Amino acid sequence: MSSDRLTPVQLARQAERGRRFRQPAPYLRLACLVLAALVPLVVPSFQVLDLAAKIAIFAALVASYDVVLGYTGIVSFGHAMFFGFGAYAVALSLGKFGAPTYAHLAAGFLAGVALSATIAVLIGAFSLRVKAIFFAMITLAFAEFALILAVQLTHITGGEDGLSPKLPGIFAVSYEGGRLLGIPVTGRLVTYYFILAICLALFLVMARFIHSPLGRTLQAIRDNELRAEALGFRTFVFQIASSSFGSVVATVLGGCYVMWVRYANPESVLGIHVMLDLLLMVIIGGIGTLYGGIIGATFLLTAQTLLPHLRTVAASVFAGSMIMQRMTERWLLYFGILFILMVFFFPKGVIGTVRDALARRAPSPVSSPPHPASPLRGEEKR
Amino acid sequence: MRRAAPILATAALFLLPLAFMDARTYVTLTVAGLAMGMLIFLVAAGLTLIFGLMDVLNFAHGALFSWGAYVGFSVALLLNQRWGWAAAPSVPLNVLLLAASILAAMVVAVGLGILLERVIVRPVYGRHMFQILITLGATIVIEELIRMIWGPNDQVMPVPLTFQGSWDVADVIVLRFPVVAIVLGVLVYLGITLLLTRTRVGLIVRAGVENGEMIQVLGHNIYRYFTRVFAAGSALAALGGVMWAMFSQSVRPAMGGEQLIFAFIVVIIGGLGSVTGSLLGALIVGLSYNYVAFLVPKAAIGINMAIMVLILLLRPTGLFGAGK
Numbered sequence: 001m002s003s004d005r006l007t008p009v010q011l012a013r014q015a016e017r018g019r020r021f022r023q024p025a026p027y028l029r030l031a032c033l034v035l036a037a038l039v040p041l042v043v044p045s046f047q048v049l050d051l052a053a054k055i056a057i058f059a060a061l062v063a064s065y066d067v068v069l070g071y072t073g074i075v076s077f078g079h080a081m082f083f084g085f086g087a088y089a090v091a092l093s094l095g096k097f098g099a100p101t102y103a104h105l106a107a108g109f110l111a112g113v114a115l116s117a118t119i120a121v122l123i124g125a126f127s128l129r130v131k132a133i134f135f136a137m138i139t140l141a142f143a144e145f146a147l148i149l150a151v152q153l154t155h156i157t158g159g160e161d162g163l164s165p166k167l168p169g170i171f172a173v174s175y176e177g178g179r180l181l182g183i184p185v186t187g188r189l190v191t192y193y194f195i196l197a198i199c200l201a202l203f204l205v206m207a208r209f210i211h212s213p214l215g216r217t218l219q220a221i222r223d224n225e226l227r228a229e230a231l232g233f234r235t236f237v238f239q240i241a242s243s244s245f246g247s248v249v250a251t252v253l254g255g256c257y258v259m260w261v262r263y264a265n266p267e268s269v270l271g272i273h274v275m276l277d278l279l280l281m282v283i284i285g286g287i288g289t290l291y292g293g294i295i296g297a298t299f300l301l302t303a304q305t306l307l308p309h310l311r312t313v314a315a316s317v318f319a320g321s322m323i324m325q326r327m328t329e330r331w332l333l334y335f336g337i338l339f340i341l342m343v344f345f346f347p348k349g350v351i352g353t354v355r356d357a358l359a360r361r362a363p364s365p366v367s368s369p370p371h372p373a374s375p376l377r378g379e380e381k382r
Numbered sequence: 383m384r385r386a387a388p389i390l391a392t393a394a395l396f397l398l399p400l401a402f403m404d405a406r407t408y409v410t411l412t413v414a415g416l417a418m419g420m421l422i423f424l425v426a427a428g429l430t431l432i433f434g435l436m437d438v439l440n441f442a443h444g445a446l447f448s449w450g451a452y453v454g455f456s457v458a459l460l461l462n463q464r465w466g467w468a469a470a471p472s473v474p475l476n477v478l479l480l481a482a483s484i485l486a487a488m489v490v491a492v493g494l495g496i497l498l499e500r501v502i503v504r505p506v507y508g509r510h511m512f513q514i515l516i517t518l519g520a521t522i523v524i525e526e527l528i529r530m531i532w533g534p535n536d537q538v539m540p541v542p543l544t545f546q547g548s549w550d551v552a553d554v555i556v557l558r559f560p561v562v563a564i565v566l567g568v569l570v571y572l573g574i575t576l577l578l579t580r581t582r583v584g585l586i587v588r589a590g591v592e593n594g595e596m597i598q599v600l601g602h603n604i605y606r607y608f609t610r611v612f613a614a615g616s617a618l619a620a621l622g623g624v625m626w627a628m629f630s631q632s633v634r635p636a637m638g639g640e641q642l643i644f645a646f647i648v649v650i651i652g653g654l655g656s657v658t659g660s661l662l663g664a665l666i667v668g669l670s671y672n673y674v675a676f677l678v679p680k681a682a683i684g685i686n687m688a689i690m691v692l693i694l695l696l697r698p699t700g701l702f703g704a705g706k
């Protein structure tokens with residue numbers, strides 16, 4: 001087929017494929033993966049391993065949120081709720097039905113995914129019918145409702161204390177698998193690589209999702225809903241598909257999170273703080289970049305790990321000053337200010353800003369823009 | 383008739399619980415439910431007006447509610463410690479304390495609201511996702527400021543003696559403060575309605591809800607009205623905050639966030655942009671919560687969600703929604 005027979009979309013894709021390995025992005029992503037894989041081999045500290053696992057989980061979680069927020073343009077406050085569903089499903093399945101087996105683990109993941117998919121479709125069907133802005137309010141209400149349920153249904157969820165399931169077989173803390181390359185193979189290590197593999201797989205699935213025809217339709221809806229509708233797409237159905245997909249990914253990650261930390265309580269997996277963290281991470285990394293989550297999660301989780309140390313330092317420096325002590329205690333305040341400043345001045349986050357700078361320096365050879373338009377562009381007011 | 387239908391249907395529905403309880407319990411629960419509804423209405427009214435006129439979904443509304451509650455708390459505490467106005471068995475002093483708390487809270491909230499509108503909201507008009515994110519960021523900051531200034535723990539709100547306890551009307555126990563809240567809510571509703579329908583400012587605001595661009599074309603600076611409505615909405619939130627603090631006799635930094643979720647449910651039920659819809663929605667939420675909490679305590683948390691989902695299924699734009 002000669003190139004003049006190709007459609008503009010096919011041309012743009014061809015150009016994209018041609019550029020793929022000449023840009024730094026794929027190599028940086030590979031470097032991140034290798035780095036994460038090397039952590040347990042290089043640094044024997046559990047604290048660092050813990051941080052690395054959480055970064056992997058949250059990076060993927062932020063990416064799944066980005067699919068909904070950045071690639072579809074709908075604001076959901078229920079993403080942490082779906083994360084919590086996964087966490088509770090796996091924790092319940094492992095903890096409530098006798099000695100844990102692999103079957104229990106798989107059943108937990110499946111049950112969580114099924115529940116999340118159902119609820120995501122239902123919420124979407126109620127709220128996206130009228131207006132995407134309803135979605136933000138209704139997901140917030142549902143998330144609060146889920147939190148209250150988890151706290152109140154003590155006989156199932158363990159209330160405020162939550163659940164602390166034990167893991168089966170090679171994931172158990174007590175598992176000893178001899179030594180490999182001079183490193184003792186423990187349950188922790190197996191779990192770490194298992195989680196890393198799942199996160200990698202999810203990233204690949206999500207990248208495939210956003211570059212599929214479906215994903216491109218979603219971006220069209222984000223950029224101009226009216227026009228997408230006029231082109232004959234039932235935007236409502238596409239939006240539901242996107243939010244359900246993001247929710248299911250979040251659910252799987254919730255299960256992974258429980259496998260790693262081995263407990264699930266309302267505060268740690270369902271609370272509004274999880275949602276705030278997610279929003280901060282996605283803003284820092286960059287909305288509509290997918291991989292921004294890696295930067296956002298790394299920054300925020302590292303900061304949160306280091307902050308307690310910082311606070312003890314501050315407490316000794318400003319000893320006796322009540323207001324100074326309170327100011328250092330309220331680190332969320334500074335994250336809030338950072339959040340506002342980011343939204344105002346760097347709405348595309350770290351990755352988006354860097355991409356823009358690169359694009360300005362080396363103008364792209366094809367006419368199509370080298371990166372998707374910012375999702376925060378003004379929507380046309382009706 | 384079309385406008386009256388939801389009101390009549392609601393009224394009929396709320397006589398239903400009479401079949402399951404005796405009349406005295408029903409009256410007590412109804413008073414509590416109406417009071418709760420009126421307090422939620424105070425929050426929802428500002429939210430719905432701001433959305434209707436400016437097309438801004440203000441997530442920081444709950445934080446302004448908390449600020450109002452804390453400022454009112456400080457004033458009440460000060461007046462009570464200095465002169466014992468709350469503990470004094472004197473009706474004028476007690477009313478004065480309530481009025482002073484409300485006034486201080488509203489003044490602070492108006493200032494905060496204007497600041498918020500000018501600095502945070504104005505640069506992002508017309509961009510929904512931006513607005514939601516930025517007002518959420520503002521919520522974090524405002525709420526954390528409360529924790530920094532007043533400390534992170536619950537505190538006990540001094541309640542004036544006159545408003546404590548209950549009246550015994552023909553063997554029916556009627557708590558005093560809820561009655562005050564209901565009266566205040568009715569006054570606020572009448573005030574807003576009169577302002578919107580009988581004054582020039584109200585006319586412009588209502589026209590702005592219908593079509594903001596046309597208002598600008600006709601030569602009115604709509605941004606000035608945006609600021610005013612935002613400030614008024616903030617003042618209403620603060621009023622709601624003080625009243626809620628006295629109603630629940632405590633203040634907490636997170637109280638605004640919890641009320642905001644109720645207010646969202648109410649605004650969705652009533653229809654975005656409609657003050658009457660908000661009142662009706664708030665009363666539905668307040669009453670059904672109290673009835674269900676008495677009849678089936680376990681189901682109380684779910685009832686509001688169920689009502690919201692039901693109404694969205696029947697009327698996707700809410701009871702009085704214009705489909706905006």
